[in-house]
Amino acid sequence: MSWIAQNLWLIPVLPLLAAGISALLKRPSRSLAAGLAIGSMGASFLLSCAALVATLGKHGAAARQVHNFDWFALGDTVVRLGWVLDPLTAAMVVMITFVGSLIFIFSVGYMAHDENFTRFFCFLSLFAAAMLGLIIANNLLLLFMCWELVGLASYLLIGFWFHKPSAAAAAKKAFITTRIGDVFFFLGIVWLYSETGTLLFYDAGRGCLEQDALAKMVAHTTLGGLAASSAIGLLLFCGAIGKSGQLPLHVWLPDAMEGPTPVSALIHAATMVAAGVFLVARVYPLMEMQQAGVSEPIPLTAVTWIGALTAIFGALVAVSQTDIKRILAYSTVSQLGYMMMGLGIGGVAVGMFHLLTHAFFKALLFLGSGSIIHGCHEEQDIRRMGGLKKFMPVTFATYAIGMMALSGVPFFFSGFWSKDEILHAAWNYGPSKIPFLLGLAGAFLTAFYMTRQMCFVFAGKYRGHGADAHHGENPAQSHDPHESPSVMTWPLILLAACAVLLVIVGTPVWPWLPHYLEGREVHFSLAALFNSDVLLLLLTSIVVVAGGIGLSWWFYGLLPAEKPDEQDPLEQQFPEQFAWSRGKFFVDELYAATFVKWNARLGELCHDLDRRVLDLLVSIVGWAATGCAHVAKLFDEFVVNKLFDVGCGGVRRGAETASELQGGQIHQYLRNIGVALILFVFILAVGCNK
DSSP states (O other): HHHHTTTTTTTHHHHHHHHHHHHSTTOOOOHHHHHHHHHHHHHHHHHHHHHHOOOOOOOOGGGGGEEEEEEEETTOOOOOOOOESSHHHHHHHHHHHHHHHHHHHHHHHHHTTOOOOOOOHOOOOOOHHHHHHHHHBBBHHHHHHHHHHHHHHHHHHHHHTSSSSHHHHHHHHHHHHHHHHHHHHHHHHHOOOOOOOOOSSSSSOOTSSHHHHHHHHHHBBOOOOOOOHHHHHHHHHHHHHHHTTTTTTTHHHHGGGOOHHHHIIIIISSSSSHHHHHHHHTTTHHHHHOOOTTTOOHHHHHHHHHHHHHHHHHHHHTHHHHTTHHHHHHHHHHHHHHHHHHHHHOOOHHHHHHHHHHHHHHHHHHHHHHHHHHTTTTTGGGGGGOOOHHOOOHHHHHHHHHHHHTTOOTTTSHHHHHHHHHHHHHHHHHSSSSHHHHHHHHHHHHHHHHHHHHHHHSSOOHHHHHTTTTTTTTTGGOOOOOOOOHHHHHHHHHHHHHHHHHGGGTTSSSSSHHHHHHHOOOOOOOGGOHHHHHHHHHHHHHHHHHHHHHIIIIIIISSSSSSSTTTOHHHHHHHHHHHHHGGGGOOOOOOOOIHHHHHHHHHHHHHHHHIIIHHHHHHHHHHHHHHHHHHHHHHHIIIIIIHHHHHHHHHHHHHHHHTTTEEEEEEHHHHHHHHHHHHHHHHHHHOOOO
16 A cells, blocks of 8 residues: 555645644734645645555556555444545645635635634635545445535534624524535444444445445345435435535535635535535446336446436526626536536546546636636725726726636637536437537536626626726726736636646547546547547537537627616616526425425424423423422421331430330349349249249
8 A cells, every 4th residue: 555545644634734724823814814724725635646656557357446444333333534645635635625726715805805814724724625635535424424524614614704694694504404415424324333233435345335335235235126226325315415506406516606706616616516516426326226126227327317307407597697697607507517427327437527527627617707806996896897898907807718618619728528418418318308408508608607707797897886987097906807916817827727637638539537537548549530420419519519609609799788787788688587586486485385384384393382381381281380389398398207206206215215214223123124124024924834
């Protein structure tokens, strides 16, 4: 076993130590807090690169290195934890530490004027440590503990500006909504342990994801003939639904935009929302177990359909939003649906390939939106922007690269190839072509709403603060947008470069990254690009993306908006459909009218039950107890005490009589002895006569 595999725990522990030290720092220690956070992530990145190197050139089971140890013993039961180093772990920790480091650096500029700067970096480090611990875990219990720490850290970061009621509400909404999925996740953990007797993933053939345990679970049927493996897989997927914002538990994710923009980038790109997708990938051997009499594994069927529906839903909502971060938030919902669909129909490599590419260009877009908000004096409404290309050239160039990567513009952007891998798998999905059609529709809408956003933000003229004023007369009083400082633009440049350079390792010609994730050998093959299926899908994808971009440009680019209050051109053409999209299909309102209202009514019922019934019962019991106490008092005074007094008097009189025999007079003692002797002789005499 390599040194890095034995010491993989250092990767999450370094940010955790930075968080602990920062928690003890005083508020003015801004530079030290930022230095600890960035330095710890940089060191973790170097260790992650070493972990990646340790997995290169190895295939199959040989690419997996496991270190387990005893945590504690309870009687004869020993609880064991551990960590695992395999291609999935290595790729994820490299991505998280690299993207996280850039987000941390960006935060130095973005949060420069925040009075709670030190506390912010403490929370960022805690978040990163929890996510990295989740990735390296070889034990579902350890994974779950880190999973919950991610939830705690997200609550702290989403509600970081706690003085804003909307931020506090969003933090609570995220925490509570994800807990719904976590309840089912925990039930799945308990059930898995009861079936296998272990929560270690890999343990020299005895782990819960190894053949013996899987065979036992698939052979054990439960209610409705459902195999235990399928039931447990569905429960674990419920946790992923909550954490990765899938239907119907997606409602927390767009509201998470209330946190600072670096938090949005960290949550929506590299860490929290990726945790659910990673969980499905980690327990994939369990998910793909196929029970007898079923054509497709039930958990993967659920993953496929929920992912496909989420992909189209998020894209439909993003089409009409006006908050720059909310557009990206619903885009994240949609792309997470793509990842889930890729896992369900194509396997780990397909879904995780898109997760890794998405992390870079979505982090780029969120940080780019933060740069735009910063440059536009905290404005987030795209209708009050416009013409930013000339004011913010670096942000524009990098944002355009992120937009093209997300939209799947061929051929030089990583998002094109990772998205096409999913569409290719969907095309070959035997049970139905509907996921493929939903994926195509989602690709069209993604290109449409991202082009719409670019037109509103960068095209036309500036429509924001002071747009009608004479610019340039007094620079100190100018309301013109401005480019962000270099500490914010350099992370954008590096992420933009990655969004392009990842193409090198993901094309059909040299699919190094997908094959690496699967532990397979990779070969350079130019002929793979000219496969008929590949060419057909490439052509289809190009047409769909070009159609989305072209239609959006026709709506928004040819005649850019002149004023912020102009009606949206799409709304003019399709007012009813646009209203549904802008209203997010009223899912929040539906929940408010049903579950939230029912919960409130249940709370009122419980309150009434407590006040009118339980309080009365408690009062009756109190009155009864008081009455019993009075009866006991009377019994004590007039029965127990009287009898006790009589007994005490008898004892006292007996004692007084006995005391007379102890008068101290010798002649009296002799007289008593004489009388006793006479009685004794008399008794003997009577006894002898008989």
